[in-house]
Amino acid sequence: MSRLRLPPGPPAIPVIGHLHLISNYPHHSFWELSKRYGPLIFVRFGSVPVIVASSPDTARQILQKHDQIFSWRPRTAVxxxxxxxxxxxxxxxxxxxxxxxxxxxxxxxxxxxxxxxxxxxxxxxxxxxxxxxxxxxxxxxxxxxxxxxxxxxxxxxxxxxxxxxxxxxxxxxxxxxxxxxxxxxxxxxxxxxxxxxxxxxxxxxxxxxxxxxxxxxxxxxxxxxxxxxxxxxxxxxxxxxxxxxxxxxxxxxxxxxxxx
Known part of the structure; x- marks a missing residue:
């Protein structure tokens, strides 16, 4: 099976993924990461894969052009x-x-x-x-x-x-x-x-x-x-x-x- 073409992102730590990079103000953390890795970033919160769009253009691409692909909702305990x-x-x-x-x-x-x-x-x-x-x-x-x-x-x-x-x-x-x-x-x-x-x-x-x-x-x-x-x-x-x-x-x- 071919490897998934994922957006760039920082190195992950086993098990916790990138949670160690997220502060109490996640939007600040994502902004800092975007300055290094670009407007579309791949991170992993524990076992959960996450794609972060940090510019109006990338957000528009996800929410308008590719909304059917990204419209699945994750279920949480609450x-x-x-x-x-x-x-x-x-x-x-x-x-x-x-x-x-x-x-x-x-x-x-x-x-x-x-x-x-x-x-x-x-x-x-x-x-x-x-x-x-x-x-x-x-x-x-x-x-x-x-x-x-x-x-x-x-x-x-x-x-x-x-x-x-x-x-x-x-x-x-x-x-x-x-x-x-x-x-x-x-x-x-x-x-x-x-x-x-x-x-x-x-x-x-x-x-x-x-x-x-x-x-x-x-x-x-x-x-x-x-x-x-x-x-x-x-x-x-x-x-x-x-x-x-x-x-x-x-x-x-x-x-x-x-x-x-």
């Missing part, structure tokens, strides 16, 4: 349990991924839809400024901003502001994702914690979905989608080629409003 491979970011290319992208773009990103969100955003910003200005003690602006952002997104996605279901997914390095022979050991406990959070979310979203279905049955205007969840349920009921189950809905909404 994403496998929290999203179950059902959301836009981590679902694999195919009819389901294409459908969800179309729904998300048309129901969340269009100019008309963005304009309709203005009252929600304005109201939450006014409430945020009022809370900060009337705070008697020192207030965590970062925390308040997080709460306001969460409220805005949840109102847009599920039609109501919710502050009591916020979970932040772990963003730290999980050793099992890069060394598969260690994955079953779950040395850092990420898989166990992700399973626990996933079970909680199933209960919370299950209640939201049942409440919404009852509301849709009793709604006078059954053709009007009020938010993103409505749009997903309408698409699910109108076509059978690409099933959208509650598990799919949970995965899609988790990444939208839970893990900010």
């Amino acid at each position: 994403t496998s349990y929290l999203y179950e491979g059902r959301n836009i970011l981590f679902s694999q290319p195919g009819p389901y991924h294409k459908l969800i992208r179309q729904v998300a773009f048309s129901r969340l990103s269009g100019n008309k839809r963005l304009e309709s969100f203005r009252p929600i955003i304005s109201s939450e910003i006014r409430q945020l400024l009022s809370n900060i200005s009337h705070a008697s003690n020192n207030v965590s602006v970062r925390g308040k901003l997080y709460e306001s952002t969460f409220s805005i997104i949840s109102a847009i996605v599920i039609g109501k502001s919710t502050k009591n279901i916020s979970f932040r997914s772990p963003k730290a390095f999980n050793i099992g994702d890069y060394f598969p022979f260690l994955a079953t050991l779950d040395l850092q406990g990420y898989a166990q914690r992700s399973k626990a959070v996933s079970q909680i979310l199933k209960v919370i979203f299950g209640e939201i979905f049942n409440e919404r279905r009852n509301d849709r049955e009793n709604r006078d205007d059954k053709m009007q989608d009020e938010d993103f969840l409505d749009a997903l349920m309408t698409v699910s009921s109108n076509q059978k080629e690409v099933p959208i189950t509650d598990t799919h809905l949970k995965g899609i909404l988790t990444v939208r409003i839970i893990c900010l």
Whole structure:
């Protein structure tokens, strides 16, 4: 078998690959490497091969011209349990991924839809400024901003502001994702914690979905989608080629409003 024609890259260390070259600010590390090895670099994170594009032209080649080749999504411990491979970011290319992208773009990103969100955003910003200005003690602006952002997104996605279901997914390095022979050991406990959070979310979203279905049955205007969840349920009921189950809905909404 002929040797793969890989982009240039620095010498690797057995087992760990190039992880020793990546600092707490990976983009800085990649920029430094690009100055020596060029705009397209091959590195290996443990057992995971990685191609780094560090210029607009190489990124354009990957994302536009060769997007079908590079569009496969890697599965990690956290994403496998929290999203179950059902959301836009981590679902694999195919009819389901294409459908969800179309729904998300048309129901969340269009100019008309963005304009309709203005009252929600304005109201939450006014409430945020009022809370900060009337705070008697020192207030965590970062925390308040997080709460306001969460409220805005949840109102847009599920039609109501919710502050009591916020979970932040772990963003730290999980050793099992890069060394598969260690994955079953779950040395850092990420898989166990992700399973626990996933079970909680199933209960919370299950209640939201049942409440919404009852509301849709009793709604006078059954053709009007009020938010993103409505749009997903309408698409699910109108076509059978690409099933959208509650598990799919949970995965899609988790990444939208839970893990900010």
